[in-house]
Amino acid sequence: MALRGIRLDEQVKAVVLRVNSPGGSAIASEQIQRELSLIAARKPVVVSMSSLAASGGYWISTAGQKIFAEPNTITGSIGVFSLVPNIKGLANRQGITFDTVKTGRYADLFSIARPRTEAELAVLQRGTDAVYTAFLERVSKARGLPLDSVRAIAEGRVWSGVQARRLGLVDSLGGLAEALKSAASLAKLTGDYDVREYPRLKSAAERLTELVENRPEPVAAKIDAVARELGASGPAAELARNLTHELGVLLTYNDPRGVYARMPYILRIR
Incomplete structure (x- = not known):
């Protein structure tokens, strides 16, 4: 079941998100975080970090009302980078060349057929800086930390679960069982309740x-x-x-x- 379906399912009273990820696409991280935030507006969302919840993995974790980490969880890595492949040399060695026709100066900014110019690298740098600033601001707002404090522990640095708790990046040390108990408490569930896994464990x-x-x-x-x-x-x-x-x-x-x-x-x- 997709996150949107979980949000709209009235039988789901709380969500525990198990994170085990080094991150990935910035756009994908933002999309997942937004869906989780929409869920959090309707029902409790608790994050349970496994062995790794870094960069984009931490980005999506900021949607949780409470974040649990294992003592040895690797988390943080608050940072972004841009990567645009350039296969011109490889292609040329295989006898392949490229001809480009464009209508604007930056129309082929993401072309893999050539290296970037200094002006294009400056454009990419501005875009990367903007995404990084948005990441810092998201962490600052979600964790109730001053922006300067977040900036001081960011720049891609990684932290153990113990260190992350001390720095305010996570709330408590504990595993999935503790996260489930916390979610049930936030949802004010009493008596027996069912726990369903999404997606189904393969x-x-x-x-x-x-x-x-x-x-x-x-x-x-x-x-x-x-x-x-x-x-x-x-x-x-x-x-x-x-x-x-x-x-x-x-x-x-x-x-x-x-x-x-x-x-x-x-x-x-x-």
Whole structure:
């Protein structure tokens, strides 16, 4: 069931949003946050952070009346960046060139056929700065924090759940069970009540099928084949697995304006 359906369903008395995301498209983050805010205007919304709720993941979390995080949750990463691919060199090496006809100076601003000019980069910078300011203001309003305080802990910095609570980015430390109890309390539910999961939790077989269908082929398949030849362990096999993961990440860079609220690195906690 989509968020809009949950908002309009009178049988749903409260919503617990489980977040496990490094973020992604800034536009998508704003759209999800807006839908959650519309729900919050009609019924309680409580956020339960899993292991990761960073950047766009935190953006959507600001819609919650209460935010729970695990002590070791990685959150924050309040920041945005713009990314517009330039494949001119790659295409030219394959004998491919591009001709462009346009009616305005910036009509092909997001073209992947050439690098950006200084003027175009300035336009992208202004757009990125505007989205970043909107992100800061959203956090400031939602968390009741001065804008300067939010700016001081932003710029893409990540925080543990314990640190985030101290900084005012989350309300309490706890897991999904605590978030459910809080939502029931805010909705003034007494006695027995049902908990429904949306969307339905997929089986292991369904998740495996989805993973295979969505990964970037045929490059990922070739890398996987190399990894199998190298064996299950060793630095070369680890590199092959990392490459497969990175290719999957590249497929998520699909924001129509090229602006992302995403943690731009991979944390490896040892």
